[in-house]
Amino acid sequence: MQNRTRNIYLIPYALWIVLFVVAPILLILYYSFFDIDGHFGLVNYEKFFTPVYFKMALSSFWYAFLITAICLVISYPTAYLLTKTKHKQLWLLLIILPTWINLLLKAYAFLGIFGTYGFANAVLGLFGIGPKQILFTDFSFLFVSVYIFIPFMILPIFNALEELNPSLTDASRDLGASPWTTFRRVIFPLTIDGVKSGCQAVFIPALSLFMLTRLIAGNRVITLGTAIEEHFLVTQDWGMGSTVAVFLILIMALIMIVTGIRR
Amino acid sequence: MKQLVRLFIGVFAAAFVLLFLAARLNTSEGYSGKNTLTIYNWGDYIDPALIKKFEKETGIKVIYQTFDSNEAMLTKIAQGGTTFDVAVPSDYMISKMKQEHLLIPLDHDKLPNLKYINPRFLDLSFDKGNKYSVPYFWGTVGIVYNPKMLGGKKITSWNDLWDKDLRNQILLVDGAREVMGMALNSLHYSLNDTNEKHLLQAKRKLDALTPNVKAIIGDEIKMLLADEEAAVGVVWSGDAAEIISENPKLDYVVPKEGSNLWFDNMVIPKTAKNIEGAYKFMNFMLDPKNAAQNAEYVGYSTPNEAAMKYLPKDIRNDQRFYPDLDKVQNLEVYENLGKRMLARYNELFLEFKMHHK
Numbered sequence: 001m002q003n004r005t006r007n008i009y010l011i012p013y014a015l016w017i018v019l020f021v022v023a024p025i026l027l028i029l030y031y032s033f034f035d036i037d038g039h040f041g042l043v044n045y046e047k048f049f050t051p052v053y054f055k056m057a058l059s060s061f062w063y064a065f066l067i068t069a070i071c072l073v074i075s076y077p078t079a080y081l082l083t084k085t086k087h088k089q090l091w092l093l094l095i096i097l098p099t100w101i102n103l104l105l106k107a108y109a110f111l112g113i114f115g116t117y118g119f120a121n122a123v124l125g126l127f128g129i130g131p132k133q134i135l136f137t138d139f140s141f142l143f144v145s146v147y148i149f150i151p152f153m154i155l156p157i158f159n160a161l162e163e164l165n166p167s168l169t170d171a172s173r174d175l176g177a178s179p180w181t182t183f184r185r186v187i188f189p190l191t192i193d194g195v196k197s198g199c200q201a202v203f204i205p206a207l208s209l210f211m212l213t214r215l216i217a218g219n220r221v222i223t224l225g226t227a228i229e230e231h232f233l234v235t236q237d238w239g240m241g242s243t244v245a246v247f248l249i250l251i252m253a254l255i256m257i258v259t260g261i262r263r
Numbered sequence: 264m265k266q267l268v269r270l271f272i273g274v275f276a277a278a279f280v281l282l283f284l285a286a287r288l289n290t291s292e293g294y295s296g297k298n299t300l301t302i303y304n305w306g307d308y309i310d311p312a313l314i315k316k317f318e319k320e321t322g323i324k325v326i327y328q329t330f331d332s333n334e335a336m337l338t339k340i341a342q343g344g345t346t347f348d349v350a351v352p353s354d355y356m357i358s359k360m361k362q363e364h365l366l367i368p369l370d371h372d373k374l375p376n377l378k379y380i381n382p383r384f385l386d387l388s389f390d391k392g393n394k395y396s397v398p399y400f401w402g403t404v405g406i407v408y409n410p411k412m413l414g415g416k417k418i419t420s421w422n423d424l425w426d427k428d429l430r431n432q433i434l435l436v437d438g439a440r441e442v443m444g445m446a447l448n449s450l451h452y453s454l455n456d457t458n459e460k461h462l463l464q465a466k467r468k469l470d471a472l473t474p475n476v477k478a479i480i481g482d483e484i485k486m487l488l489a490d491e492e493a494a495v496g497v498v499w500s501g502d503a504a505e506i507i508s509e510n511p512k513l514d515y516v517v518p519k520e521g522s523n524l525w526f527d528n529m530v531i532p533k534t535a536k537n538i539e540g541a542y543k544f545m546n547f548m549l550d551p552k553n554a555a556q557n558a559e560y561v562g563y564s565t566p567n568e569a570a571m572k573y574l575p576k577d578i579r580n581d582q583r584f585y586p587d588l589d590k591v592q593n594l595e596v597y598e599n600l601g602k603r604m605l606a607r608y609n610e611l612f613l614e615f616k617m618h619h620k
Contacts, residue, residue, distance in 0.1 A: 036606055052614055059617075111483060116492050133431065135492070136478040218478020219437060222617045230613065234334045234439065235606045 025249065031242035036235075044243035053227070057247065060223040064206035067145045068153075071202050072195065074146070075153040082154070083161045092158065099151050107215045110144050111135065114216075136218035144216045145206060153198040160194025161187075196259045204252050224248055300540040301326045303336065303347040305527070306482070308400075310560035317547050323540050331481065332438075340365055340532050347534050348541040354526045355597040357396050358389040362599075366395040367531045373542040376549035383588060384566035387526065388596065396528035397545055398566035400558070402500035402584070403524055403594065404441055405517040407507070412494035421449035421518040424495065425472055433472070434487060434496040435479045439605075439612035440597060441523070442469065442479070445497060448520045448593075455598045462611060469615040479616060488513065499525075500584055501563030508562065515583045521593025526566070 035043040047053065082091055098106070113119045114135040121131045134140050164187065172182040210225030219226075224244050231241030302309075306329040314325045328347070330336040333356040339345055341363065352360060360366050371377060377385075377397060384398045408418045412432075418424075424433060424445075435442055444454030446465035456462065477493050488496045489509040498506070503515040529548065531541045547553060555573035558565035564584050565571075571579050579585060588594070600608070 036602055052610070052617070055617060108483075111487075115487075115490060117490065133477070214437065214480060215483065218434075218480055219616045220478065222613065227613065230609060233338065234332065235609045236334060236338070236602060237606050240606075 028242045028245050028249070031238050032246050034239040036237045036239060044240050047240065048243055048247060053244070056222055056224055056227055057251075059221070060207055060225070061251075063141070063145075063209075063221060063223065064203050066142055067149060067206045068199055068203045070142065070146045071150050071153040072199065075150060075157055075198065076195070079154050079157040079161055082158055092155075095154055096151050098147075103148060104211070106148065107144065107212060110140070110216060114140050135216070136220060138217070138221070141212065141217040141221050144212060145209065148212075149202045149206060152201040156194040156198040156201065157191060158194075160191035164190055200256065200259055203255060207251065208248055298322070299324045299326055300348050300537050300544055301328065301346050302544065303328050303330060303340075303345075303350040303532075305329060305351060306331055308351065308527075308561055308563075310557050312560075313548075313553055313557055316553070317544060320547070321540070321543055323537075323543065325544075337365075340534055343534065345534050346536045347532050348537045349535075349544055350530055350532050351399050351527050352530060353597070354387070354389045354528070355599040357528055357530060358599045360530070360532070361390070361395055365533050367533060367535060367538065368394050369397070369531065370542070374546050374549065376546050376551075379549060379551050379554075379567050379569035381566055381568040384526065389526075389599075390528070396530045397549060399527045399529050399548065400501065400561070400563040401524070401526045401566050402563050403517045403586070404444070404497070404499055404522050405503065405515055406495060407488060407498050407503040407513055407515045408495045409488075409491060409510075409513050411512050412491060418495065418516055419519055421445055421520050423518075424449075424475065424497075425468075426475075429475045429495060431475065431477050432494040433475045434477055434484050434493045436484055436496075436498055436502075437479050437481050439609045441497065441499075442615070443608050443612055444523055444597075446472075448518070448522060451520060454521075454523055454595050455600065457600060457604050459607075462607065466611045466615060469611075470618045473615075473618050485509075501561060504562030504584055517583070517586065517591070517594075519593075521595065524588075524594035524596050526596070527563075 032044055033040055082088060085091055116131050120134055168186055169182055172186045208225035209223055210229045213221045213223055213226050228241045228244050231237045300323050318325055333353050380398050385393055390396045406418050443465060446469045447454050447456050450465060452461045484496055484498060485502050485506050489506050507513050529545050535541055551567055551569035552573055554565050554567035554570035
């Protein structure tokens with residue numbers, strides 16, 4: 001009896017998962033077996049293993065890695081500092097605040113800031129550095145991406161640090177460990193789960209970024225996300241688009257598994 | 264928990280009140296089933312004052328929606344679930360929609376104003392006898408450039424873009440057919456070329472252009488060129504007109520090797536619910552005075568012969584936007600190359616985008 005009522009509670013969740021997670025993935029898988037003329041086969045998969053798509057996958061991977069790494073390097077100290085400040089919640093709110101603004105609006109704002117006659121170049125001009133091209137470079141792409149993703153990295157690390165029992169660090173210090181050793185042997189290992197979920201929350205969406213690649217990088221950075229968008233909207237080659245999506249899902253699953261393993 | 268429940272109830276209540284208000288507003292303004300007309304057009308492609316005028320004259324309420332590429336429009340109409348009464352696709356897309364039976368044949372008796380259209384824009388290859396479409400705007404693809412930033416240098420041909428002095432100065436519109444067509448034209452091939460050898464040659468030529476290309480972007484190109492972010496842009500003629508009206512220092516040229524000549528026509532898609540209203544709207548837009556007002560606002564070239572006299576002289580006589588089509592050579596209309604060829608064009612375009620400096 002008790003078991004049955006428990007199963008009833010499961011229904012909304014199961015429905016959600018089947019309708020919005022399993023079914024779409026199966027549909028993508030199904031579409032990926034049809035070539036542009038609607039013939040069933042593995043043509044799309046053969047095409048994926050040509051240099052063009054291989055290079056694209058590699059560059060997506062590389063940029064996603066860079067974005068995640070930069071986010072982590074900035075976020076960990078920030079989160080650490082946050083836990084030490086007086087008005088934690090206020091500072092945290094200020095970090096989350098930008099995520100309330102639409103991504104497209106922020107991207108457009110950066111078009112203005114990074115332009116030849118924009119704010120960034122005006123500041124550079126004060127220091128006597130002539131106008132530089134900032135927009136449509138790797139730098140601007142990485143900068144804006146990191147700016148967009150950073151709250152998703154700070155939050156889990158902040159939570160992990162908050163949960164850390166302070167007596168452990170005190171004990172470590174009492175037993176004669178230097179601050180660096182305390183950090184390396186106590187704090188970091190105990191917050192590694194926060195770092196992992198932060199990395200997942202950044203790396204996975206970064207892998208399929210597509211709008212920024214056009215707006216901020218001027219299509220000089222091409223990721224798998226760009227290819228999917230193009231195949232669905234322009235060439236109408238839904239099969240190839242789905243195939244790229246299948247590989248993205250596989251890569252993401254792989255990352256979840258690798259970062260999910262507990263020691 | 265109590266707070267959460269209260270929050271949910273509050274949100275629901277607010278949503279219902281808003282829905283109710285919206286419905287009331289719609290009926291009070293006359294938005295009801297039969298009396299609305301849904302128009303599906305390119306962004307920024309009509310004078311809003313004309314929609315108001317049409318609503319006043321006919322009592323029909325207009326719902327105006329926009330798209331940013333022919334392909335996106337096709338996907339939406341082909342998928343169904345939409346009720347677009349009038350759409351404005353381009354030439355090659357019209358022949359494709361015709362093939363896929365997505366259009367309703369037109370009754371010319373209901374479009375008396377069709378007589379004002381310059382016969383040169385009627386009976387074109389993509390729609391013989393204008394069975395499915397009536398002209399809206401036409402134009403070219405060309406180069407807009409800033410002579411001041413180029414030290415007074417003039418650009419007259421596609422091949423000028425490969426000049427070493429233009430390093431990092433070119434913005435390209437993000438369209439596979441436009442950019443591939445430019446490369447094919449620069450090699451004196453047709454921009455409808457399907458010969459694989461020629462296509463690869465064009466791709467290699469594009470790769471050589473990479474150092475000069477600053478970015479490949481969408482509608483933002485207008486803002487960036489007007490702001491002098493780059494000196495040269497490859498754009499559609501109407502975008503050029505808009506850029507120039509914002510920054511008169513810029514100039515537009517249709518390259519001498521040839522370029523694309525395109526037409527955007529009004530059609531009634533199969534999804535239409537208010538066909539009578541659609542005829543009324545099309546006829547309204549074909550009226551010379553309205554066509555002239557629209558052309559002046561949007562900046563593209565009108566195919567309406569009778570409208571020309573209502574246009575200011577400097578627009579009407581501007582050879583850049585109203586070239587004498589009998590004299591200009593090498594202008595080609597895009598043909599519907601088929602899905603497979605379009606995919607090939609896009610693939611090469613993608614490879615060009617990935618080519619590093």
